[in-house]
Amino acid sequence: MAEQIGVDVGDSAPDVTGQLVRPDGEVEDVSLSTLAAEKPVLLSFYTADFSPDCIEEWCSFRDFDWFSTGEQVQVVGVSKSGARTHKQFIKRLNLGFPLYTDGNLAIAEAFGVAYRAFGLSRRSRRSCFLLDESMTVRYKWVGEHWLDPTRDTPPVGEIHDAIQAELGDGGAETFGF
Numbered sequence: 291m292a293e294q295i296g297v298d299v300g301d302s303a304p305d306v307t308g309q310l311v312r313p314d315g316e317v318e319d320v321s322l323s324t325l326a327a328e329k330p331v332l333l334s335f336y337t338a339d340f341s342p343d344c345i346e347e348w349c350s351f352r353d354f355d356w357f358s359t360g361e362q363v364q365v366v367g368v369s370k371s372g373a374r375t376h377k378q379f380i381k382r383l384n385l386g387f388p389l390y391t392d393g394n395l396a397i398a399e400a401f402g403v404a405y406r407a408f409g410l411s412r413r414s415r416r417s418c419f420l421l422d423e424s425m426t427v428r429y430k431w432v433g434e435h436w437l438d439p440t441r442d443t444p445p446v447g448e449i450h451d452a453i454q455a456e457l458g459d460g461g462a463e464t465f466g467f
Contacts, residue, residue: 296402296417296432303333303425304400308390310366311376323425330363330428330457331421332449335403335414339371339379339389362457368392368414403432418449420456428456 297303303322310320325331367389371379376389390397398404398414406412416433429452431445 294402295415296430297419297427299427299430301427303419303421303427305425306397306400308368308392308397309373310388310390311373311380312388313380313386315377315380317373317377322421325364325366326421326423326425328364330423330453332363332365332453333368333401333419333421334365335368335398335401335417337413337416338369339375340382363420363453364388366390368397370395370398370413420449420453422456429453 303326305321305323307319307321309317310325311317322331322333365387367387369376369389369391370393371389371391372393373391376391379385380387380389392398392414395404395412395414401417401419403415403417404412405415418429418431419427420429422428429449431449
């Protein structure tokens with residue numbers, strides 16, 4: 291039987307607080323529940339800023355127009371990179387998404403996705419969690435390859451479909467039907 295990795299669908303997500311770097315360069319401590327209260331959050335864990343696989347991941351989120359509109363869900367990244375590097379990463383890739391700094395991997399540990407590569411280097415497993423306004427996990431994707439994260443990139447189309455299935459069309463008028 292495979293080991294369960296990460297908080298499960300239907301579970302309450304941990305209400306972590308971390309340093310959040312916003313696209314405008316503002317840096318502040320923000321709890322995840324504060325973000326989720328605004329609108330559902332797609333929390334995406336990745337290895338580090340400027341690694342080739344992470345550039346590909348964030349460019350795919352950026353280029354998938356549906357995510358960048360931010361109307362139904364806000365995309366928020368988490369990596370062990372620091373605030374200064376996050377600012378450079380956001381600027382270089384022209385990202386419209388905030389990024390949590392998680393240098394000690396406390397956020398990754400709270401979500402059950404921290405591990406040691408080769409028993410040495412601590413990192414977070416590539417993963418995505420969709421959290422609704424009540425902090426319930428509605429969708430989960432966890433990369434399967436523990437050593438080579440370039441083999442696992444979040445399936446943007448699948449994530450979009452899951453968000454549509456879970457959250458619907460964002461409140462479009464149904465005219466009572």
